[in-house]
Amino acid sequence: MNKGKGRATPWVPMGDNHRNHGNHGHHQNRQPQEPRDQWGVAKKMATAKAQVNDKRLEAVTNKESYLGEPPTDRELIRARYVLASSWEVYPLALEDPAILDDIRKQHRVWITRVRETQAWDIHGESASGLQEAVHAFNQTVHDLRLQKELLATVLVVQESSRVTDDARISVAPNSRPEVTTPLSGSSDIKRTAGKLLRTLRPHLLNSTECAMSVDSELRMRVSFGEVKVFVKHKGTNNVLTYDEFTEAAKSFSIRGGIGLFDRLNELELSNHVIKHLLALEGDNGLRLDHNTIRRTYALTLGLQWKEVYVEGCANGSFDTSRAKMGIACPTKWLNWVMATPDMRLDWGIRADAYDFETVPDGIAQLINELSLIPAIYEESGDFLKPGQMIVGQAGPWKDKISETRLKTTFAVELLGTPYMLEISITQIWKGLKTRSQAKLAWGIQLYGKHWDSAMNQVNPHTRRKDWGEGQKNVWVGTDPDLGRRFQSFLEVVLQLQQHVEDVPPLVLEEDGDLPIVANE
Secondary structure (H helix, E strand, O other), X not given: OOOOOOOOOOOOOOOOOOOOOOOOOOXXXXXXXXXXXXXXOEOOOOOHHHHHHHHHHHHHHHHHHOOOOOOOOXXXXXXXXXXXXXXXXXOHHHHOHHHHHHHHHHHOEEEEEXXXXXXXXXXXXXXXXXXXXXXXXXXXXXXXXXXXXXXXXXXXXXXXXXXXXOOOXXXXXXXXXXXXXXXXXXXXXXXXXXXXXXXXXXXXXXHHHHHOOOOOEEEEEEEEEEEEEOXXXXXXXXXXXXXXXXXXXXXXXXXXXXXXXXXXXXXXXXXXXXXXXXXXXXXXXXXXXXXXXXEEEEEEEEEOOEEEEEEOEEOOEEOHHHOEEEEOOOEEEEEEEEEOOOOOOEEEEEEEEEOOXXXXXXXXXHHHXXXXXXXXXXXXXXXXXXXXXXXXXXXXXXXXXXXXXXXXXXXXXXXXXXXXXXXXXXXXXXXXXXXXXXXXXXXXXXXXXXXXXXXOOEOOOOOOEOOOHHHOOOOOOOOOOHHHHHHHXXXXXXXXXXXXXXXXXXXXXXXXXXXXXXXX
């Protein structure tokens, strides 16, 4: 059912601005402006007869789709759904009448708001249908409450088994919290995963239930990066114990001021890390499946608050039939950040909701004018190198593109697991100026090969996303217990994190030009 997702007006390029010349003290003859549709095409004015017919059709449609007021020519049963006036967490999304349209249609009921109250009248022709509608209404309210409460970032301090009581963490603005006291040995991954599970278990149940309530397409990924404090809260010391940092994390989760930056610098490290991971021989149960290695390309065009995304490139051309357009900053229905001050990288898991719309013809034509010249890989140590983007006849949309991004990805499966590892480099240009020097960044992501499909399965009866009993379709495994299956997933993430930690330092050429890094 619709859970109140916003409906953004499709953005299109505008022509010359209309100028108001003023009357200058006398009447000017003006032609009324023709109404136009969202693509700027003039609409034809309907005749009076057509307008009357449209109103009649609208009334019939509303009656059959259960919109508007209940009909007076039917025998209907009524139930009243009332929210307590003292309820502190009122879901503002209920102010939008369309939020209940799916309930109206599915259960064949009319739902009307009782004016100036927090009550709704539900009319239906059968007691069973009315009961199901009330249950669906209650579920909607429950989901909206969860959405309001649980969309905040959850910051967790990942305390490894090698941390001692005297360990101290430096916390300063615009920097990454890091352990200042030396630590020795390796972390016990099972113990660390067990601690994380105990901390995340309540969020696992609540946040995932919230995510399953949305209609939008969900996409979940694990990203590695650096947690940075950009607003230091008053009263927070510069040096903290692990217990003090854990308490501070609760404040950051509520008040903000900290985030995971997954655009990493030192581009050469991407190939260095890949080379190290390819050499693994199953240590700690992690090994790359060399038979699944592939290189992929993805293009993103920024248009103010929206983006057009195209994945896949063949013979230097992008397939416009696979292009998708949506908002640039999707809603984060699940956003957990694990700060690991004793290790090289932090990590987080995030599930974003995407609402896609039709790509304008002009943008599709623009994509057809873009071509990719992939890098040539000659040396055995080359796995990722920047490509070259060529812009042909950009057309009228060229000035509307705020940013162009090309992502080149080294993808490989983790042997014996359902998870895929992606290490990528991203080139970022302002507008369509792909001949200029690009900003460069690299990143590491992990995700379940089954996630995109399993997370978006919908139960035909409840119309809610259905992840299976105990969410077994997402957190896979043979164990019937959700917690133990989720811990198995955590162990895979921690194993990968440990292997990246074990990568030896990279000695850069002193006279080499370092790339410009995009970490904005």
